[in-house]
Amino acid sequence: EIVLTQSPGTLSFFPGETATLSCRASQSVSSTYLAWHQQKPGQAPRLLIYGASTRATGIPDRFSGSGSGTDFTLTISRLEPDDFAVYYCQHYGRTFGPGTKVEIK
């Protein structure tokens, strides 16, 4: 069973900064099945990235994904107030990481 780890649990940034979020798998996984979702308080999750690096429809290019094997990264450039949320990585639909909260410093 694949376990996804996201650490730290919370990251703090000023608007305009760049956030780099980590997702580590307990064993090597295919990047095809690695996705990232954003969730704002009181809202449903929203798909940001799939296939480790492909942006979903309507997602601005400030969001980018990378990585392979066991280590994956979500990068959010030029943080905007609307970007402060919880970000979950996901593998093969069935496994979610615990999430990283991006908060305003």
Place this chain on the structure above:
Amino acid sequence: VQLVESGGGVVQPGRSLRLSCAVSGFRFSDYGMHWVRQAPGKGLEWVGVIYSDGSKTYYADSVKGRFAISRDNSNNALYLQMHNLRADDTAVYYCARELRGPYTFDNWGQGTLVTVSS
């Protein structure tokens, strides 16, 4: 694309409840569908999946034998039948459309809250 869950509420431990997810804006019968839940203040937990034609279902170990997913492709509806509910089933339940290939979820409903409490 719209997914709208309904059927949540407060239910006593050991009782049953059925959730529904009404979909529109896409050809429902072409897509696998999933249920995902989120306990209060916690992360996301996959519950189960049903194939596009309803031929197969798979479940998380935590709900296997108690929950059942079904669908009505004629009426664009997805269901989650929950039996023998426990306090730790308390969560917001989301239905989600599968993005084939990458096997993730490209559309989510707004969720419906199930509270299991005496």
